[in-house]
Amino acid sequence: MERSRFKRTLSWFGSVLRDKVLWLGLIGIALGLVVFALLFNFAVMPLWTRHDASIMVPDVREMSEGQAESALRAAGLGAEMREQPFNPNLAADIVVEQTPDPSTMVKPGRRVYYYVNASPKELAVTPEVVSMAEGVARTRLEEAGLIVSRVESDTVRTPFRNTVTRQTPPAGRQVPKGTRVTLWLSPGPGTASVRVPNVVGNTPEEAKEIIRRAGLWVDSPNATGDRVRSQQPEEGSTLREGEEVRISTSPSGG
Incomplete structure (x- = not known):
């Protein structure tokens, strides 16, 4: 025990x-x-x-945009240019102000904003290039002093491949020369059959939207009246996807 x-x-x-x-x-x-x-x-x-690390902001005033960008990044800082309304009393296309101020102590990587007294740019009116072939559209835009910077594929079908279906900026917009333009190009006609919708009585803008939503194409640049008075082919006809419907309008005020 x-x-x-x-x-x-x-x-x-x-x-x-x-x-x-x-x-x-x-x-x-x-x-x-x-x-x-x-x-x-x-x-x-x-x-x-x-x-504890700090960097003295360099003075980039009176530098060009490129010089200011290089100086700030070489100092280990971020840089962002901002244009301001042109002041004719100051030299054009140089930095006239910066934030933070020169000689300010900041942390590495701090973004510095520098303001350029950008000289006025000559303006151009964006031409209408929708329905044009890509090469023709490029030529027309370049002649206007604009730059085609991007070309995107669109799903909108047209009678011919690489037809411009959209553009940015849109036609008629006043923009500085050298503005970059984006174009969208059609893959061409499809194989599906589409019934033509009725657009008589609609405004040209409404008619074009209805026809394009149906999978068909419409250009008719001369249809500038108030209402569509006729269309070809007529409602109920069958077309191949992407084929064109033409519209005519009544005179404005008629």
Whole structure:
């Protein structure tokens, strides 16, 4: 009996000792995590974020746009140009102001805004190039002093492949010469059959929208009257997807 009680006592002490070792281990781990967090926050993070690093903003006033951009980026700063209304009392096309000011101490990578006294640009009227072939459209835009910067594929079908279906900026818009233009080109006609909708009585804009939504093409640049008075082919005719419907209008005010 005494021997059995002694064994139970030893077992209890062993269990308590193991629990104590476990708790001491857990406490040690917790203390280690706290110490690591403190070291990371007060030693590693300042080095990582470079709290103490600073850069003096260079003076880019009276520089050209390109010179200012290069000087700021060489100093380890960001740069963003902003045009301001032309002031004839200042030199044209140079930096006349900057934010932050020169000699300001800032953190690396800080964005600096510089303002250019941009000289007035000659304006051009965007020509209408929708329904033209891509090459013809490019020539017409370049003759107007504009630049075709992007050409995108469109899902709108037309009788011929690479016909311009949309343009940005739109026709008739006054823009500075050198403005970049985006064109969308048609994949050409499809193979599906489409029934021609009725557009008589609609305005030309409404008629064109209805016809194009139906999967057909309409140009009719001379249809400038108030309402569509006739269409060809007529309502209910069957055309191949992308084929053209022509519309005629009544005279304006008629």
